[in-house]
Amino acid sequence: MHPFHWVPADGKRHASRDKRPWGSAYPSGMRVNTLCRQEVVAEATAQAWLWGTCLDCNGEAHKLAETARQKSAGVR
Numbered sequence: 001m002h003p004f005h006w007v008p009a010d011g012k013r014h015a016s017r018d019k020r021p022w023g024s025a026y027p028s029g030m031r032v033n034t035l036c037r038q039e040v041v042a043e044a045t046a047q048a049w050l051w052g053t054c055l056d057c058n059g060e061a062h063k064l065a066e067t068a069r070q071k072s073a074g075v076r
């Protein structure tokens with residue numbers, strides 16, 4: 001499991017470490033703190049998932065995923 005989740009908001013797909021209230025996506029209208037250090041309002045629509053990825057969030061997400069991978073592999 002990755003320690004973050006993708007969330008479409010403000011015209012881009014951001015990533016966040018915030019806890020999701022239920023299900024597998026942030027509900028529309030929820031305020032979410034993103035990995036690029038913004039507070040955005042989630043838009044859980046089908047079209048929103050087609051938006052471009054936020055480059056700042058993408059970079060942070062890769063770092064988090066790599067850290068999680070190393071932890072699970074026992075690498076320090």
Ligand SMILES: [Zn+2]
Nearest residue numbers: 014036054057
């Ligand atoms: Zn972002």
